[in-house]
Amino acid sequence: MPTPPPATIHPDGHTDGNALAGPLGELFAVDLTAAATSCVGCGRRSHLAELHLYSSGPGLIARCPGCHDPVLRLVRTPERLILDLRGTVSLSVFLPSPGE
Amino acid sequence: MARAAIRRRLTGPLPWRVAHLVGRRAETATANTLSLRLDDWPGHLPGQHVDLRLTAEDGYSVQRSYSIASAPEDSMLELTVQLLAEGEVSPFLVRDYALGDPIELRGPVGGWFAWEPDDERPVLLIGGGSGVVPLMAMVRTRRALGRTTPFTLLYSVRTPEDVYYRDELERGDDVGVAILYTRRAPPGSRRPPQRLSPNDLPPLTERHPVTYICGPTGFVEAAAGMLVDLGYDPDQIRTERFGPTGA
Amino acid sequence: MAIVTPGFRGRRRAQADRLPPGQYLEDDFPVLSAGPTPRIPLDRWEFSIETATGPARVWTWAQLLAIAPETPTVDIHCVTKWSKLDTRWTGVSLDTLLTEVDTDAAFALVESYGGYTTNLPLADLLNGQAWIVYRYDGEDLRAEHGGPARLLVPHLYFWKSAKWVRRIHLLPRDQPGFWESLGYHDYGDPWREQRYAGD
Numbered sequence: 001m002p003t004p005p006p007a008t009i010h011p012d013g014h015t016d017g018n019a020l021a022g023p024l025g026e027l028f029a030v031d032l033t034a035a036a037t038s039c040v041g042c043g044r045r046s047h048l049a050e051l052h053l054y055s056s057g058p059g060l061i062a063r064c065p066g067c068h069d070p071v072l073r074l075v076r077t078p079e080r081l082i083l084d085l086r087g088t089v090s091l092s093v094f095l096p097s098p099g100e
Numbered sequence: 101m102a103r104a105a106i107r108r109r110l111t112g113p114l115p116w117r118v119a120h121l122v123g124r125r126a127e128t129a130t131a132n133t134l135s136l137r138l139d140d141w142p143g144h145l146p147g148q149h150v151d152l153r154l155t156a157e158d159g160y161s162v163q164r165s166y167s168i169a170s171a172p173e174d175s176m177l178e179l180t181v182q183l184l185a186e187g188e189v190s191p192f193l194v195r196d197y198a199l200g201d202p203i204e205l206r207g208p209v210g211g212w213f214a215w216e217p218d219d220e221r222p223v224l225l226i227g228g229g230s231g232v233v234p235l236m237a238m239v240r241t242r243r244a245l246g247r248t249t250p251f252t253l254l255y256s257v258r259t260p261e262d263v264y265y266r267d268e269l270e271r272g273d274d275v276g277v278a279i280l281y282t283r284r285a286p287p288g289s290r291r292p293p294q295r296l297s298p299n300d301l302p303p304l305t306e307r308h309p310v311t312y313i314c315g316p317t318g319f320v321e322a323a324a325g326m327l328v329d330l331g332y333d334p335d336q337i338r339t340e341r342f343g344p345t346g347a
Numbered sequence: 348m349a350i351v352t353p354g355f356r357g358r359r360r361a362q363a364d365r366l367p368p369g370q371y372l373e374d375d376f377p378v379l380s381a382g383p384t385p386r387i388p389l390d391r392w393e394f395s396i397e398t399a400t401g402p403a404r405v406w407t408w409a410q411l412l413a414i415a416p417e418t419p420t421v422d423i424h425c426v427t428k429w430s431k432l433d434t435r436w437t438g439v440s441l442d443t444l445l446t447e448v449d450t451d452a453a454f455a456l457v458e459s460y461g462g463y464t465t466n467l468p469l470a471d472l473l474n475g476q477a478w479i480v481y482r483y484d485g486e487d488l489r490a491e492h493g494g495p496a497r498l499l500v501p502h503l504y505f506w507k508s509a510k511w512v513r514r515i516h517l518l519p520r521d522q523p524g525f526w527e528s529l530g531y532h533d534y535g536d537p538w539r540e541q542r543y544a545g546d
Contacts, residue, residue: 013343015342018340021209022163056379057426
């Protein structure tokens with residue numbers, strides 16, 4: 001894990017993981033914004049909707065609200081959707097009950 | 101808290117659908133509510149949003165997210181769009197998008213920032229500017245279903261001319277509404293125009309409410325921080341950030 | 348297959364001869380970030396070039412500014428399809444900085460304050476193709492555009508021009524950086540439209 005740089009980080013320009021619902025819906029049938037994540041960097045647990053989302057053109061980067069490490073990264077190319085989850089220990093979501 | 105998994109018919113990944121504009125009305129001089137019709141709209145929970153995709157003739161394409169303003173019980177899907185002069189999409193939606201024309205739409209999405217009508221907790225809604233839109237969907241749903249869940253709405257807005265849904269908010273049903281002006285208040289107002297402060301927030305009562313805060317990122321983070329300082333349970337605060345300039 | 352939205356034109360855009368395939372001309376300078384903007388006090392800023400063997404060569408802010416700068420005017424091309432022509436910068440050529448470094452490494456991994464990384468062949472940092480820049484359009488480079496200093500490598504897609512540049516590692520093998528490890532191209536030539544791996 002990289003040591004934090006000697007700079008002060010002022011978070012700015014971010015939204016949040018609510019906006020991931022549409023893009024992730026291209027891959028998953030279940031809404032993941034309520035999924036629980038656990039940051040590999042600091043251990044903080046956040047719902048995906050609470051992550052700080054940077055919608056940089058090349059992709060979507062969802063960062064831990066505590067330590068700002070990337071938790072989830074999403075890139076959409078014309079042919080592929082690439083989801084990188086190395087920043088979370090796990091992703092945990094309630095399943096719909098049968099018949100819903 | 102209770103599971104917030106939003107069920108969807110397992111038809112596979114969320115498709116882009118085509119909606120058509122069937123109505124438009126002004127909320128303010130610079131904001132319109134668009135009424136859209138789609139076939140087979142699966143319904144939504146208040147608080148959810150849709151993604152719109154706009155494509156120019158040369159293939160240039162952009163996407164934006166808009167909160168659903170209407171209750172699921174309404175016959176049309178409604179979005180309220182604020183014109184941002186420097187924006188790329190809102191000038192088209194507010195000025196140029198013509199009745200009858202198609203638009204691509206994906207949704208509903210976003211199960212985290214949604215109110216479930218069966219949730220018995222009191223509800224505190226805090227909206228900054230166009231952040232009031234998804235909160236209004238919750239108010240409308242409550243009314244349509246005849247629920248009596250205690251609801252309080254704090255709506256922070258610059259001037260009286262910027263207020264959305266004024267007629268509905270002044271209707272006087274049992275939703276507690278406080279409009280908090282930040283730049284100019286109506287003459288005779290007791291509260292001077294100023295940003296949201298801890299004095300504007302209701303003190304905690306025995307029953308913790310579920311709180312929904314929506315608006316520009318700075319507003320949402322300030323409001324959430326104030327609530328936590330007042331003792332509100334962070335696990336019962338749901339937030340939706342629109343980014344620095346709002347929707 | 349997206350349908351056309353009647354009447355939608357988006358930002359005014361024009362195709363020009365100097366644009367690589369798939370790009371549009373942009374008048375503004377969009378700010379696209381993968382994370383929060385770091386604020387680095389100049390008295391703690393440093394830039395270093397590191398090799399696998401041998402000591403790192405480090406420059407403080409004062410040392411960087413003491414080097415005779417160049418003022419390149421270049422076109423820049425972002426992988427998100429906007430291009431900006433004739434952008435004016437002031438900074439130090441990597442040729443000047445690399446003369447102080449002994450290496451037979453063939454690749455570079457550029458690292459930024461805040462953790463961003465990007466990779467490119469060392470040859471693409473040489474021969475007048477790259478600078479560490481600290482002024483844009485006549486003014487100090489603003490933080491949201493990568494200030495106090497960023498890398499400028501205009502012949503490649505602009506994600507290679509790492510903002511808030513901190514360090515360049517010279518390596519024997521190519522190592523994918525932040526976007527490259529998410530499916531973007533290891534090289535990134537806009538004229539061959541090398542946006543994604545395999546293009």
